[in-house]
Amino acid sequence: MDHSIELMDVYKRFGDTEVLQRMNLAIKDKEFLTLLGPSGCGKTTTLRLIAGFETPTDGKILLHGEDVSRVPAHKRSVNTVFQKYALFTHMNVFENIAFGLRIKKRPENEIKERVHEMLRLVNLKGFENRRTDSLSGGQQQRIAIARALVNEPDVLLLDEPLGALDLKLRQGMQRELKRIQESVGITFVYVTHEQEEALTMSDTVVVMNEGRIQQIGTPIDIYNEPENAFVADFIGESNIIDGVMPDDFRVVFSGREFICVDKGFAKNEAVDVVVRPEDIEISAPEHGMLKGRVSSVVFKGVHYEMMVDTGDFTYMIHSIVERKEGDTVGLSIIPEYIHIMRKTHVS
Amino acid sequence: MYPKRTAYPYYLYLAIFIIVPLLLVLYFAFTTSGGQLSLTNFDRFLTSQYLGILWSSIRIALLSTVLCLLIGYPIAWIIANSPLRAKSTLLLLMVIPMWMNFLLRTYAWMTILSRNGLLNQLLGFLGLGQTDIMFTETAVLLGMVYNFLPFMVLPIYSVLEKMDKSVLEAARDLGADSKTVFRKVIFPLSLPGVISGIMMVFIPAISTFEISLLLGGNKVNLIGNVIEQQFKVTGDWHFGSAMSTILMAMMILAMLVTGRVEGSREGGGLF
Numbered sequence: 001m002d003h004s005i006e007l008m009d010v011y012k013r014f015g016d017t018e019v020l021q022r023m024n025l026a027i028k029d030k031e032f033l034t035l036l037g038p039s040g041c042g043k044t045t046t047l048r049l050i051a052g053f054e055t056p057t058d059g060k061i062l063l064h065g066e067d068v069s070r071v072p073a074h075k076r077s078v079n080t081v082f083q084k085y086a087l088f089t090h091m092n093v094f095e096n097i098a099f100g101l102r103i104k105k106r107p108e109n110e111i112k113e114r115v116h117e118m119l120r121l122v123n124l125k126g127f128e129n130r131r132t133d134s135l136s137g138g139q140q141q142r143i144a145i146a147r148a149l150v151n152e153p154d155v156l157l158l159d160e161p162l163g164a165l166d167l168k169l170r171q172g173m174q175r176e177l178k179r180i181q182e183s184v185g186i187t188f189v190y191v192t193h194e195q196e197e198a199l200t201m202s203d204t205v206v207v208m209n210e211g212r213i214q215q216i217g218t219p220i221d222i223y224n225e226p227e228n229a230f231v232a233d234f235i236g237e238s239n240i241i242d243g244v245m246p247d248d249f250r251v252v253f254s255g256r257e258f259i260c261v262d263k264g265f266a267k268n269e270a271v272d273v274v275v276r277p278e279d280i281e282i283s284a285p286e287h288g289m290l291k292g293r294v295s296s297v298v299f300k301g302v303h304y305e306m307m308v309d310t311g312d313f314t315y316m317i318h319s320i321v322e323r324k325e326g327d328t329v330g331l332s333i334i335p336e337y338i339h340i341m342r343k344t345h346v347s
Numbered sequence: 348m349y350p351k352r353t354a355y356p357y358y359l360y361l362a363i364f365i366i367v368p369l370l371l372v373l374y375f376a377f378t379t380s381g382g383q384l385s386l387t388n389f390d391r392f393l394t395s396q397y398l399g400i401l402w403s404s405i406r407i408a409l410l411s412t413v414l415c416l417l418i419g420y421p422i423a424w425i426i427a428n429s430p431l432r433a434k435s436t437l438l439l440l441m442v443i444p445m446w447m448n449f450l451l452r453t454y455a456w457m458t459i460l461s462r463n464g465l466l467n468q469l470l471g472f473l474g475l476g477q478t479d480i481m482f483t484e485t486a487v488l489l490g491m492v493y494n495f496l497p498f499m500v501l502p503i504y505s506v507l508e509k510m511d512k513s514v515l516e517a518a519r520d521l522g523a524d525s526k527t528v529f530r531k532v533i534f535p536l537s538l539p540g541v542i543s544g545i546m547m548v549f550i551p552a553i554s555t556f557e558i559s560l561l562l563g564g565n566k567v568n569l570i571g572n573v574i575e576q577q578f579k580v581t582g583d584w585h586f587g588s589a590m591s592t593i594l595m596a597m598m599i600l601a602m603l604v605t606g607r608v609e610g611s612r613e614g615g616g617l618f
Contacts, residue, residue: 053516073519086517090535099531100521144517151521 003062004029004155004187005050010059012045019045021211022059027155027189027204032181034190034198037208038234043191046208047157050189052076064154079148080157084164085140087132093119093143094128100151118146121180138169145180155187162197174200195235199223207231228341232274239280239315243273243340251340254290254310258333262340272341277305277318279337288330290315294323375588388589397573397590404570407484408553411491412499415548416541418492419499423540426500427507438504441497453490453561460486460562482564490558495551499544506540507533542605550598570594 005027012020020042027033035043048054049061052073061069068076079100088096095102097115106114119125122142132140141161148156158177162170178201181188192198198205199219207214207222207230215227226232229240243253248263253273265271285291292310299305303318308329315331323329379385392398426437444452459465460481467477480486510533518528556571563569570590577587 051520053519073516074522074524078520080517080520082513082517084511084513086511086513088514088518088532088536090532090538099518099523103522103527103531147517147521 002029003027004064005189006060006062006065007046007049008060008062010046010049010056010061012042012049012054013057019211020049020056023211023213025206025213025216027187030185030187031203032178032188032190032201033204033206034192034202035206035208036192036195036198036234037214038193040210041208042211043193043208044159047080047159047189047191050155051078051080051157077151077153078155078157079151079153080159081141081144081148081161083160085137085144087140087143087147089132091132092128093124093130093132093135096132096143097147097150099147104151114150115146118150121149121183122146123176137165138173141165141173142176145177149180149184153186155189156181158188158190160192161190162192170197177201199235207234209234226274226339226341229272229274229343232272232339232341237277237316237318239275239277239313241273241275241313243271245269245271245340249335251338254313256289258289258338259335260338260340261335262338265340265342270343272343274339274341275315275333275337277316278303279333280315280317280319281332281334282306282308282317282319282321282323283330283332285328285330288332290331292329292331294325294327294329297323297325372588372591375585376592377589378585380583380585388586389593391586392589392593397570400568400573401570401593404553407487407491407567407569408549411488411495411552412545412549414488414492415496415499416545419496419544420503420541422496423500423503423507426504427510441500445497449494450557450561452494453558456486456490456493457481457561460489481562482566484563484567486562487559487567487569490562491552491555494558495548498547498551502543502547503537503540506537510536546602546605549601553598554594 003026005025007023007025010020010023012018023042023046025046035046037043045054049056052068052071052075056069059069060067063076063078088099091099094115097118098111101111101114115128116125119127122145124139124142124146127135127139127143132143135143144161145156161177162173165173174197177188177190190198190201199222202219204216205219205222206216209230215222215231217225222231223235226235226238229238232238233240241253243251245251245262245265246257246268248265249260251258251260251262251271251273282288290310292308292315294306295309295314296307297304300318303320304322306317306319306323308315308317308331310331317331376388377384377386379387422441426434426441429437457464461467462477462479462481464481470476470478480489514536515528515532518532523531553569554571556569556575559567559569559572560575574587574590574594577583577590581587
């Protein structure tokens with residue numbers, strides 16, 4: 001079987017609240033897939049449906065081709081890493097990791113061996129007898145990962161597992177998770193609202209909003225070729241400008257016509273034009289395609305974030321060249337950086 | 348760190364209402380009626396029939412504690428897992444009887460259990476004959492369980508209520524069915540509440556004299572009754588104080604033991 005998990009027409013409702021709208025998703029074996037979206041988009045519900053903590057109102061969930069929609073959580077070969085670790089505080093580290101094996105009544109020497117193997121995997125050798133509350137957040141999360149992986153699940157589900165960690169630790173853990181996933185070679189389904197996390201670790205990113213999948217693709221696809229204005233806005237920063245396509249490869253916005261690389265729109269169709277802040281070049285006013293005044297400048301470390309008002313739109317621009325507030329500047333965008341999207345909503 | 352000045356009234360309160368009476372009890376316990384320092388009161392206790400009464404008091408107190416636990420844990424569980432609305436109603440129902448005077452509630456049981464009481468009328472109506480449990484150990488146990496049950500339910504409820512649901516989900520996720528989740532996770536995590544509940548029931552149960560007086564008549568004599576008699580009937584304050592001291596020492600011991608069992612575990616109960 002090529003797919004480890006398939007969601008077929010999955011619909012979920014809590015009372016009158018529709019959380020998932022007919023979701024279809026096939027997750028490949030051994031891939032690192034991330035469900036990305038703002039809070040309330042249905043990503044955690046999707047994960048809980050796969051784990052078995054919720055049952056779909058309608059539709060089917062297949063695990064390796066087998067319908068598990070009604071199978072309770074404790075009978076699924078899927079394990080979960082929770083946002084706040086959810087360790088058993090009345091047990092030491094060893095017993096926490098051994099929990100699943102003890103329930104399966106594995107022989108003691110096998111349990112010992114497997115727990116030690118897991119502790120090596122998460123770089124916490126020698127922590128067997130520690131109490132869980134004597135560990136740092138990062139260490140607790142590693143124990144939670146070891147506790148799940150020791151059961152050799154087909155799929156590991158991770159529900160914003162790094163949400164409670166500080167930035168530096170989070171970046172370390174991202175690399176660590178990727179390494180663990182590659183070394184155990186199973187499917188990881190990861191839920192987050194942090195686009196950077198999704199782009200760093202995933203093979204596939206699923207962007208969700210309001211219970212619907214907005215786009216499925218590799219991190220590079222999602223970033224470079226967002227399918228609609230929501231994705232463009234959610235992944236990284238974007239300027240989203242109202243425009244009109246008079247013809248293929250031509251688009252009008254901010255009062256002039258630009259050459260672009262998109263085609264296949266109706267004549268004079270109203271579109272969303274998306275331009276990344278780092279794709280706009282600043283020049284002398286007379287050399288730019290557009291002219292505007294710098295209304296604010298913020299230093300961001302690697303670059304300056306400048307807002308440039310062209311009269312009809314305020315562009316956000318990331319540049320390593322600093323301009324002063326009040327300067328008049330020229331803006332240029334090359335055709336490849338102009339992304340045209342169909343309007344998703346009636347405006 | 349030095350205590351704040353605002354704490355002084357509390358020290359005064361402590362001194363007048365706790366330290367001084369305690370010292371007085373100790374003074375009476377370790378002196379004779381002549382005012383001489385002596386251990387005769389304790390000697391008398393250890394060689395008398397009162398030792399047997401102490402043992403039967405301990406037995407009844409333990410029995411009622413166990414019954415409270417067996418009845419109270421499921422109640423706490425049901426309340427903690429009820430929807431929010433039902434939860435506050437159930438809690439209120441649990442607490443309302445406590446607003447009524449304790450003696451009044453026990454008198455109510457007398458009218459229920461007595462020979463021509465409600466219970467026998469009901470049994471007669473159903474054609475099941477009569478029972479005569481008034482003035483028996485059963486009646487005393489019933490009174491204790493009824494009166495002390497909320498003290499078992501509330502601390503257990505508060506621990507169950509606070510329990511992180513994701514920990515229970517984690518256990519299910521790792522392959523535990525409902526029974527195993529309870530046995531390996533919920534119950535061990537609720538132990539602080541259980542221990543609080545046990546202490547809160549056992550201590551009043553071993554020292555009560557009203558319940559045994561009203562529902563046990565003169566047939567069930569507990570250590571509390573004996574102490575009461577020393578003060579109110581016999582007038583031997585010294586012997587009464589000595590028995591109170593022994594009872595206190597036992598409670599301190601019980602608390603130390605349960606505290607040790609509990610260890611340095613994160614407390615969720617009241618002790």
